Amino acid sequence: MGYTVIGMGKSRAFRVLWLLEELGADYTHLPVQPRSEEVTQHSKLGKIPVLLDGEATLTDSTAILTYLADKHGRFTAPAGTVQRARQDGWTQRILDELDALLWTAARHSFILPEAERVPAVKDSLRAEFARNLERISAEMAGPFVMGEEMTVPDILLTHCGGWARMATFPEAPEPFRAYARRLAARPAYQAAAAR
Template sequence: MYTVIGPVKSRAMRVLWMLEELGEAYNHIDAAPRSDAARTYNPSGKVPALLDGTEVLTDSMAILTYLADKHGKLTAPAGTIARARQDAMTFWLLDEFDAILWAAAKHSFVLPQEQRMPAVKDSLKAEFSASADQLAAKLDGPFLMGDQLTVPDILACHCLNWAVGAGFPRVDDRLFAYGKNLRQRPAFQAAAAR
């Protein structure tokens, strides 16, 4: 059985949702980032962490890729063109969505007050909006990679939710509907209820 470390309102949600989609049993330790409990599993205190037996894995996207490959679900097979395209989408989302949201978070509450530059958030919101428009244009089916949910969908939906919570501008109707449909999945609902 797996153990997920990190609160639902963090990148740990990605891992919880993935495990629900896979139908895999897991325990959940709601350890806050940088807490002593989180440092038990990751010396940096960053969450999420995943225990698989005695092994500890960190970084939400490394964990999602590991789980998808291990269980052969929610991913294209490694070494295929489809996987290369999926990985390209994942990396694009990390660069154009996740990194922008993380930069905004750092300048909102993560960095010490004297290191924050709140004025940068306006440019980050504009950059995110431009990326959201690009993503909407890439949607060609119910999911980013076609007819089945894959790792990039979990990442994209998590980032869209994060953007709403961070007060970013609303995305266009097509991308909004995409996120809404993902949030209505039973696995998402089960993970969010933890």
């Protein structure tokens, strides 16, 4: 029957679409906005993405990526291994040091009610993002975050890089740009981007 991904592709739902393409999995995509009826019938918060797998409803892009990678046994180290702990460390670091800064900038740009926005905070977020990305780029183990094989953190990191570019954050260091270009050239990335 396949999976159903709910959420527009120009959001964190892209991460899920990309991994499903990498896996060659059968899926249906409903490209809808947050808080739309299609979303709220499965997620009370109205956040995207939502993944339907049979009777199961999953939310949060990283939780979905982890579930899919574990279920298919690809793009992840096995649970309970030291390598998986290192992978999870990278995942959490990318979420904390990059994704959270991008999300906060978005909230102060168009998500929060106008009276609650503090536009000046975005300068600090951009500077911190640039420092963090420089360090992350220098610490990557090989052609991918974990070394020779692509894993969930690569999807998160590449997506954050594209999000930062769209949000006019400072230009990434060249090693990161080269890495992101390589991953964006993957057929699965291109197929997900076309949705």
